[in-house]
Each structure stands twice: as structure tokens, then as C-alpha cells.
Amino acid sequence: xxxxxxxxxxxxxxxxxxxxxxxxxxxxxxxxxxxxxxxxxxxxxxxxxxxxxxxxxxxxxxxxxxxxxxxxxxxxxxxxxxxxxxxxxxxxxxxxxxxxxxxxxxxxxxxxxxxxxxxxxxxxxxxxxxxxxxxxxxxxxxxxxxxxxxxxxxxxxxxxxxxxxxxxxxxxxxxx
Amino acid sequence: xxxxxxxxxxxxxxxxxxxxxxxxxxxxxxxxxxxxxxxxxxxxxxxxxxxxxxxxxxxxxxxxxxxxxxxxxxxxxxxxxxxxxxxxxxxxxxxxxxxxxxxxxx
Numbered sequence: 001x002x003x004x005x006x007x008x009x010x011x012x013x014x015x016x017x018x019x020x021x022x023x024x025x026x027x028x029x030x031x032x033x034x035x036x037x038x039x040x041x042x043x044x045x046x047x048x049x050x051x052x053x054x055x056x057x058x059x060x061x062x063x064x065x066x067x068x069x070x071x072x073x074x075x076x077x078x079x080x081x082x083x084x085x086x087x088x089x090x091x092x093x094x095x096x097x098x099x100x101x102x103x104x105x106x107x108x109x110x111x112x113x114x115x116x117x118x119x120x121x122x123x124x125x126x127x128x129x130x131x132x133x134x135x136x137x138x139x140x141x142x143x144x145x146x147x148x149x150x151x152x153x154x155x156x157x158x159x160x161x162x163x164x165x166x167x168x169x170x171x172x173x174x175x176x
Numbered sequence: 177x178x179x180x181x182x183x184x185x186x187x188x189x190x191x192x193x194x195x196x197x198x199x200x201x202x203x204x205x206x207x208x209x210x211x212x213x214x215x216x217x218x219x220x221x222x223x224x225x226x227x228x229x230x231x232x233x234x235x236x237x238x239x240x241x242x243x244x245x246x247x248x249x250x251x252x253x254x255x256x257x258x259x260x261x262x263x264x265x266x267x268x269x270x271x272x273x274x275x276x277x278x279x280x281x282x
Contacts, residue, residue, distance in 0.1 A: 001181035009182065013190060020194050020217050024201030029210055036213060043220045046190075049182065050231045055244060062248055067216060067255050074209050074259040078272045081207065089204045090275050096203035104196035111188050118185040120232045134238055134245075142242050149249045156253035163260035166267075 009049070016042030027088050029081040033072045040064040051127040054134060187228035194221035206273045208262045212255065219251050 001009075019038040026032045044059035080086045089096075111118065138146045194217060201214030223244045230240025266272050 005181070016190070017193060017197070020197045023213055023217060024197055024205070024210075029207055032210060032213060036216065039217065040220070043224060046187070046224055047227060050187075050227050052227060052231075052241065055227065055241065058245070058248060062252050063216070063220070066252060070255055070259055071209060071213060071216075074262055077263060078207075078209065078266050079270075081209075088206055088210065090206045093204040096200050099203060100196040100200035103199055104193060107192035107195070108189060111185055111192065115185060118183070118188060120184045122184075122232050123235050125231075125235045130238065130241070134241055137238050137242060138245070145242070145246055149246055152253055153249060156257050160256040160260035163257070163264045 012042055012045045012049075016046070027084060027086075029075050029088065030072070033068065033075050036068050036071065037064055040068065051125055052130065053127055054131040184228060184232040187224060191221040191225040191228070194218075194224070206275055208265070208272045208274050208277075209259070211274060212258050212262070216251065216255070219247065223247055 015038050019035045019042065022035040023032050023039060026035065040059060040063040044056045044064070047053075047055040047059060075081045198214045198217030198221060201217065202211060205211050205214060226240050226244050226247070230238070234240065262272050265277055269277060271277065
């Protein structure tokens with residue numbers, strides 16, 4: 001690995017981990033919502049390193065675009081998200097940090113015990129061919145999950161509209 | 177960037193760290209929207225793991241990527257419905273703190 005590649009990989013890793021930490025730790029929730037952007041971009045960068053250009057584009061469109069905007073809109077429609085005097089953690093915060101630190105130590109320990117099987121070098125692949133093959137697979141072998149996903153999206157959209165609309169009484173009052 | 181010099185355990189370690197960070201937010205945040213944001217971190221860590229194992233173990237059959245595609249779509253649907261539920265709760269109870277929302281009846 002050249003020095004430039006190492007620097008790029010380190011920068012990407014640091015950006016992803018720090019922005020994930022900021023998302024869960026900052027008190028101003030609007031800022032937390034904006035910290036999602038470098039986190040999603042960092043994950044997209046790792047997809048690029050793993051030669052998945054299509055997934056990178058999808059990550060930008062869906063996560064960095066749609067999900068972040070929806071989260072920010074919902075934050076702005078509720079109250080007490082930017083008040084510095086309002087606590088944003090519950091009384092489980094210390095227990096939560098202990099549990100997640102324990103989880104991290106356990107996972108890292110498990111990875112280091114199995115380091116022999118995890119130290120692999122990847123085979124070369126053609127990134128363009130992956131996108132082409134993916135399109136073919138989605139419309140041949142995986143056409144059923146693909147179509148089921150569209151049904152899921154449609155029902156989620158209808159459900160979201162149904163849940164988020166104002167009650168009928170308020171609507172009538174607005175018309176008057 | 178040439179991936180050949182990045183070992184698989186780097187990606188696995190990274191997604192373990194991201195999973196733990198998301199887990200912390202999931203337990204400790206009060207605001208329901210912030211809890212959903214932490215869930216997004218956990219799901220992204222899982223996606224990274226799927227893709228890394230696919231890339232290193234079976235790069236010539238694309239099952240791992242199809243998994244991630246479906247996961248991303250389900251996450252988008254989850255966010256839409258989750259935000260609708262949060263806004264509905266906010267309209268009824270005027271709070272979105274999960275420790276204050278204690279009744280199932282509207």
C-alpha cells in the first residue's frame with residue numbers, strides 16, 4: 001500500500017468513526033442530523049474501495065439524500081431539539097456506554113481470535129461487470145425479492161401518509 | 177484505490193466499532209428521532225460487513241450485494257414509517273421522548 005493510499009484510508013476511517021460518534025453524542029440534534037452526512041459519505045467511500053460503484057451511488061441518493069432530509073424535516077417539526085439546556089440522554093447513558101464498550105471489546109476479541117481465517121486477500125474484479133451482472137440478477141434470479149421490495153415501498157409510502165396526515169376534524173377546520 | 181493491500185479484518189473491525197457506537201446511541205438517546213438515527217448507523221455497519229465478506233469470499237456471485245440492496249430499501253421504508261409514527265405521537269402527546277411515551281392507547 002502506498003503512502004497516499006494509506007493516508008486516504010486513514011482519513012476515510014477517521015471521518016466515518018468520528019461522525020458516527022458525533023451523531024450519537026452531540027446534544028444539538030439538528031447538528032447530529034447533519035453529522036449523518038459525513039457518516040453516510042464515509043460508508044459510501046468504503047463501497048467505492050470495495051469496487052461497488054452502483055452501491056456508492058445508491059448510498060448517496062438514498063442515505064445521504066433521502067434519509068438525511070427526512071430525519072432533518074422530522075427534527076425541525078418537533079420541539080426541544082436545539083435547546084442546550086435539555087438533556088438528550090436518558091438515565092441509562094452510563095449503562096449504555098458500558099454495554100456498548102463491552103460489546104465492542106467482545107467483537108474485537110472474537111475477530112482477533114479468528115484473525116487467521118479473516119486475513120484474506122481479495123481477487124481482482126471488474127467493477128463495471130459487477131453493475132451489469134447485478135442488473136441481470138435483479139431481473140432474473142432475484143426478480144421475486146425485487147418485486148416484493150416494490151410492494152413493501154408502496155405499502156410503506158401509503159402507511160406513512162396515513163399515519164402522518166392530520167385528523168379529519170382539523171382538516172375540516174382548516175377548510176373553513 | 178487498490179484494495180489488494182487492505183485486509184478483510186479491517187472492514188470487520190470497522191463495522192464492529194460502528195455497531196457499538198450505534199448501540200450506544202440506541203440505548204442512551206431520549207429523542208425517538210435520534211434513536212432512529214442510531215438505528216441507521218447500526219444498519220450501515222451491517223451493510224459494510226455484508227459487502228466486505230462478499231468482496232473477499234465470493235466476488236463472482238453477487239448474493240451479498242443483493243442483500244445490501246434489499247437492506248437499503250427496507251431501511252428507507254423504515255425511516256418513512258418511523259418518522260410518520262414519530263410525528264403522529266408528537267401531535268398527540270406533544271413530546272417525542274421515548275421515556276415519556278408510556279401509553280399504548282391514543
